[in-house]
Amino acid sequence: MTSKIESALREAADRLPDPPDPAGAVSALAERASAEGMLDVAYATVDSPLGPLMVAGTPRGLVRLSYSQFRDDEAVLSDLARRVSPRVLEAPARVDRVRRELDEYFEGHRTKFELPIDWTLTRGFTTEVLRATAAVGFGHTTTYSEVARTAGSPRAVRAAGNSLGSNPMPIVVPCHRVLRTGGGLGGYTGGLERKEFLLRLEGAII
């Protein structure tokens, strides 16, 4: 049973003002959090020809990039909260540099990413494989076995494939440049059509 005063309160609450301009208030919060060293993970969605990308950075650099249509943003953010820090805030201004470099790359004006990378999410052999991959230049390709060899374990070809599949920063760490020996495309997190798109963009395939 609801008393008259309770209904009055509920009705009055519905007419209370909303928080000040959502984006404005939230970005003010993110800026202040950043100034006080509490913005551990800043993220935003960036548009691209491959669909929306979720990009996340720490004060050290880019830590995660994912295809929103392929991997649920919520799951990716929960994973970041668990593995990096729960202080995760949407802060588009904090990922401006990533957005700019990605835009330039997709427009064909950039052949090398220069933004700093935070390797927190990778360990051991995977880090070695991804670093070897990061050294493969724009428009070039390599093979799973070549990457395994550069990473120091020539026989761990399958493991190298798994490492590439778990790449937390596709596009920027160009796992799309790694193909099967003999020229087969292999696999890609985000779907093979995206791998093909990137290789075509770079002129590596026609």
Add this chain to the structure above:
Amino acid sequence: MNLPPFQALLDEHRVDVFRFCVASAGPDEADDCFQETWIAALRAYPKLRRTDNLRAWLFRIAQNKAIDLHRGRSRRPVAVEALPESVSAPDERPSNGEPELWAEVRRLPTKQRTAVFCRSVLGMPYSELAQLLESSEDAARRNVFEGLKKLKEEWNP
């Protein structure tokens, strides 16, 4: 134990927290109350050991920030209004939905004020309200009851 991304908490509760700030700190202090609440929450967040009472935890912070701001305000000298040469500007703030009612709510003792808002407006269960107020469920129930009783007596629309 996995804490959700802080942004999820912000998205879920920002409107309610802001309304609570307007109701308990007043429309002029609401923006500050809102910012201070979220900054304090962000500061303490990684050390939280439970995730089943996040809303109660958050509103306890908001309650305390509203008290701080209220105290700070009563100590601060009040600025003298501009010379009354021109006609005073119309109030530019959006409607506060029954400002007199919220003024009455603000006159309630802290626990009753929080209890009335969280129960009547947010429909918070008594078990959660008890966590927020750091009291027993019976005490939480009494705070709601006493608060509503006073409002009934004081408020005449």
